[in-house]
Amino acid sequence: MRGDSVRDWLSSYQAGLDAEQRGDLSEAIQLYTVAVKQRPDHVVTWCSLGWALLNAGQYSGACEAFERALSLDPNCHLAYAGLGYGHLYMGDLQLGEGAFRGAVALRQDASSLVCLGAVLRERHKLQESEEVIREAISLEPNFSEAWLNLALVLKELGLWDKAKEALVRALAIEPNYPAAVDELRQVEKHLSGLEKKGAREDPNTLPTS
Secondary structure, eight states: OOHHHHHHHHHHHHHHHHHHHHTOHHHHHHHHHHHHHHOTTOHHHHHHHHHHHHHTTOHHHHHHHHHHHHHHOTTOHHHHHHHHHHHHHTTOHHHHHHHHHHHHHHOOOHHHHHHHHHHHHHTTOHHHHHHHHHHHHHHOTTOHHHHHHHHHHHHHTTOHHHHHHHHHHHHHHOTTOHHHHHHHHHHHHHHHHHHHTTOOOOTTSOOOO
């Protein structure tokens, strides 16, 4: 690229970053769109456009941007993660799972593992979901979202006592975690009901309610 072309791209891209930091996603998307036209072979610019579109709720466009990034660099972890979120938000769990598996294959960070685990739970692959989320916790023990997602899986497996333990861990890390507070309330209500009946769950039996 000529020097003036690089300067034009850099100006557009930096202005997009500045707009995004200000919270002006509409302007950021416009500027990133200009930037990818100026440098259509630049992976990071496509990813930046994808994440801005994702945060703006434009999921189809975001997926297209991430797919373009992956066509340029099949080993782009950031693009796989964004693509996973895009498909997940559009309700396509199968494609979401595939994208998050791609992200995890490239880099096993706790966030990507939790996302994969959450999708696996939604697809009723509970045993694998539990394994993946526990792996995330082993990497980042103070990740409250991981403990919450572990509790959700354990609850679906019918392991209510263990689900409660996981929620307690989540709240020990983040005491004002609304989702964990709500889940703990539901789990304690269920356990209280079991106690009144004089029974505890069978670990091999899924919950009926």
